[in-house]
Amino acid sequence: MRKAFPARGGKNAKKRLKAVSLWLSAGLFVSAAAHAAPVRNTPATLEETGEVLLQADELIYNRDTEVVTAKGNVEIVYGPRILFADKVTYEQKTGIVTAEGNIRILEPTGDVFFADRTRLSDELGEGFAESLSVLMVDNTRITAVEAKRSGGNLTTFHKGVFSPCEVCEAEGAEPLWQIKSYKVIHNQKEQQIIYEDAFFEFFGIPVAYVPFFSHPDPTVERQSGFLFPSLGFSEDFGTEVEIPYYWVIAPNMDATLAPRYTSKQGILYQAEFRHRTNRGEYEFDITGTKPTDPEAGTPADTDFRGSFFSEGKFKLDETWNWGFRTELTSDDTYLRRYDLSDETDLTSRVYVQGIDGRSEFLGESFFFQGLLSNDVSAETPIIAPLVNYYFEPERKILGGQLTWDTNIMSLTRARGTDSQRFSTTLGWESRHVTSTGEIFRPFVDLRGDVYYTDDVQITPTRQANSETVVRGLPTAGLEWRWPWVRSSGSTRQVVEPVVQLIYAPNGGNPDEIPNEDSLSFEFDAINLFENNRFPGLDRWEGGARANVGLNFSLYGEDGGVFDALIGQTLRFRENTEFDANSGLREQKSDYVGRLRYRPSENFSLAHRFRLDEEDFSFARNEVDLFTRLGPLSVSGTYAFFDASQSARLGTREELSAYANYRLSDYWSLRGYTRRDLENQQTLNNQLGLYYQDECFALGLAYQQEFFRDRDIEPDNSIMLQLTFKHLGTAGFSSGLSSSSDQ
Known part of the structure; x- marks a missing residue:
């Protein structure tokens, strides 16, 4: 005015x-x-x-x-x-x-x-x-x-x-x-x-x-001052009160201090600092406490528990940028015990990246911290550095695209195998479409690796020390696709057979090369037509083979879609580089496939599977479902992995489901459950009543956690959260007597 x-x-x-x-x-x-x-x-x-x-x-x-x-x-x-x-x-x-x-x-x-x-x-x-x-x-x-x-x-x-x-x-x-x-x-x-x-x-x-x-006032985006407090009660911590203070240090800098007082375990100190610069931004998140009643024989039996998290990203110029992410904690259960994070694996990373036209450079280093009881810190690797360089010239060579991909890696442990790797790949591929609509894609990869390894455990009784290994890995292949399209009224159908012929020498994986980055291999519809189905570079897929599959798609008038893929790999002889349970070792692999059905925005179904080649039993079976029926929305995920998928993990079968029922324009009822079907154990449940309008939000939830790990016990709790527009959010939680009944 x-x-x-x-x-x-x-x-x-x-x-x-x-x-x-x-x-x-x-x-x-x-x-x-x-x-x-x-x-x-x-x-x-x-x-x-x-x-x-x-x-x-x-x-x-x-x-x-x-x-x-x-x-x-x-x-x-x-x-x-x-x-x-x-x-x-x-x-x-x-x-x-x-x-x-x-x-x-x-x-x-x-x-x-x-x-x-x-x-x-x-x-x-x-x-x-x-x-x-x-x-x-x-x-x-x-x-x-x-x-x-x-x-x-x-x-x-x-x-x-x-x-x-x-x-x-x-x-x-x-x-x-x-x-x-x-x-x-x-x-x-x-x-x-x-x-x-x-x-x-x-x-x-x-x-x-x-x-x-x-x-x-409503014109303020941020201002120094106390935020709404949170209040809680639990068997482990007693009365809990958290009073955050928000501090605007400068227009581009702020901090939040949030001490949490507990009557049984003292004060948990929490601080967050954020800063935005001309070239980027970074933040630090620090917590720490000195337990007043440590539990003997558990990670809590110590004078100090804390964590340090940080993240930053900066732009050096139009080509180069760099950043970092730090995740560190004093012990295995601290973050979960104090409800700070549910992570069981922490990853710290620093990187520098450059993208210039048709080339890319990425150099990074990693530090890992495992938080499960079977994780051994001395055997956890440190990767420093891991360098990737990719380049593709603009000019075509022999009518195709030439690529050059180089990787350098150094991995060390306090106890166990160390390895250094240099790998470079020269690739070429082309694409040709015939007058009949057939698509041919010839490709060639010439790869060479040099490894220096130490303390490689080849067998329980044999260990290799200070080995240098050189290998050459050529691959050549031809992919053929022939999509057939048919339109009928408002629908369109596409049928596409795919055949991929690949030749590569057998072997290529000497025992002196440790497998560090290809442990999590899984044969599925996603990598059916990959030249090398191992996710990393330590393992290479050799041998002559044919990957065959059939794609089918159906598109409706209102955006509805159904698509499916099924396929298999055929070999001239067994490939012993793959585990016997992988589904890829035999001359005829297991069948892998996927299907997706989405007739409208109110329903979707996705299915991913692997079928045994002989009896068609499921070795892997995953289903994602979503449906909306008026005020009710339901989503669920079912996953089954036979013991053949991983001898280390055994058979796994799990179901998770989420439902949201809108009682009115503002009120809704939500529920979530996750259950281990193989071991007949419920992992967690949650049921809540929620309200939200233009000025107020309320959430009242009951939650059950059945996870147990050293000083972490199953827990039942009630949580109440109130949000007032312009004022902030207040929270209340109360632990209930827990039970192991599931």
């Missing part, structure tokens, strides 16, 4: 007076003697270039008192602000502006002020208003019996009400929640709203009283 009128007196006041005089002398007044007489039924306009545009049904100028009065549909435009009223008077001598009747002031921010009567200085720095209400751009409302503005900064509302909630149209209806106060002060400079003698009301019923309370 500031500067809606220019300052009283001086050059601007003279311009206004001159404009009024010129306008009056144009014959709108019949006589100079009748200078106090109104002009009726004639639109009146006063426009001063870049300053004021005034329009009203009638305008009166009293030369004796130097008072300008505008009546009837008054509209005053001053810069980006617009004022509407039934009547406006401006006293040139005092600079006082008085508006009466149906007053509306439109701010450039989109906020709208309503009042019955206002009296302000022409700078709008001083004044008062009666029956004032403010509608902000986000539908937040402030109302008051009267308001007073002083110093061009402070607006004091007497008997004020603040609420960001929409009000029902029914007469006498109250917003969902509101704050009523005998005095509300809006400090515009500090962007703060302060309440004195405030009552917090739900549905018009007072539920809390505070003598003093403040929060940032």
Whole structure:
């Protein structure tokens, strides 16, 4: 509202007076003697270039008192602000502006002020208003019996009400929640709203009283101050209270301090720091505690437990960028015990990357920390460095695309196998489409590796020390596809047979090369047509083979789709490089496939499978389902992996399901469960009731966790979370007596 009128007196006041005089002398007044007489039924306009545009049904100028009065549909435009009223008077001598009747002031921010009567200085720095209400751009409302503005900064509302909630149209209806106060002060400079003698009301019923309370106004994106506290009770920690403090250090820098007091285990200190620079951003997250009641024989039996997490990414120039990520903790169970993270494997990484046209460089280093009971830190590798360089020239060679891919890796352990690797691959492929629509893709890969290894355990009784291994790995192949397309009405069908012939020498994986990056191999529809199905470079797929498959797709008029793939690998002889349980060792591999069915946005089904080549039993079976039936949405995942998939892990079968039922526009009921079907154990359950509207959100959930690991026991808890628009989020949790019954 500031500067809606220019300052009283001086050059601007003279311009206004001159404009009024010129306008009056144009014959709108019949006589100079009748200078106090109104002009009726004639639109009146006063426009001063870049300053004021005034329009009203009638305008009166009293030369004796130097008072300008505008009546009837008054509209005053001053810069980006617009004022509407039934009547406006401006006293040139005092600079006082008085508006009466149906007053509306439109701010450039989109906020709208309503009042019955206002009296302000022409700078709008001083004044008062009666029956004032403010509608902000986000539908937040402030109302008051009267308001007073002083110093061009402070607006004091007497008997004020603040609420960001929409009000029902029914007469006498109250917003969902509101704050009523005998005095509300809006400090515009500090962007703060302060309440004195405030009552917090739900549905018009007072539920809390505070003598003093403040929060940032809706224009604030962030501001230093205390955030809503969290309160909890648990058997392990007793009473828990967390009071976060948010600190805006600079426009591009902030921090959050969140000490958590526990009656049984002392204080957990938490701090987060964030900083955005001209070239990037980074953040640190540090926690620590000194347990007051450590449990003997567990990771908690120590003087200090803590963690350090960090992440950063920076741009050096248009080509190069670098970054880091750090994940460290003092012991295996600390993060899960204090409900800071559910991770059981931590990865720290630093990298530098350059992308320039058709080439890419990536250099990185890794540090790992395993948090399960069977993880041995001395045997966990450190990778420093791992370098990849990729280049493809723009010019075609022999009608195809040439590529060059180079990898350098150094892996060390405190105890166990160490290895260094240099690998480079020169690749070429082309694509040709015949007049009949057949697609031919010939390809050639020439790869060479050099390894230096130490302490490789070849057999339980044989170990190789300080070995240098060199190998050459050529691959050549031809892929053929022939898509057939048929349209019928609004549907389109595509049938595509695929045959891929590959030749590579047998062997290529000497015992002296440790398998570090190809342990998690899995034969499926995704890698059916890969030249080398091992995920890393330590293992290579040799031998002549044919990969065959059939793709089928059906597309409907309304975006519905069904597609499927099934395929198999055929070999001239058994490939002993693959595990007997992999499904790829025999001359005829297992069948792998996938299918996807999505007739509309309300239903989708995805299925991935591997079938035994002889009896068609499932070696791998995964199903993802989503459906929406009116207010009910259900999603689920089923996964089965036969023991043949991994002798180390054995047979695994698991089911997880999530459901959301909308009780109304605002209320919903949600549930989640995850169960180990092989061992007949429930892993976790959650059931919650949720509410969300434009100004308030509520979540009430009951959760069961059945996981047990050293000082972590199964846990049952109730969680309540309340979110108030502009104010923040408050949380409450309570642990219940846990049970191992599942």
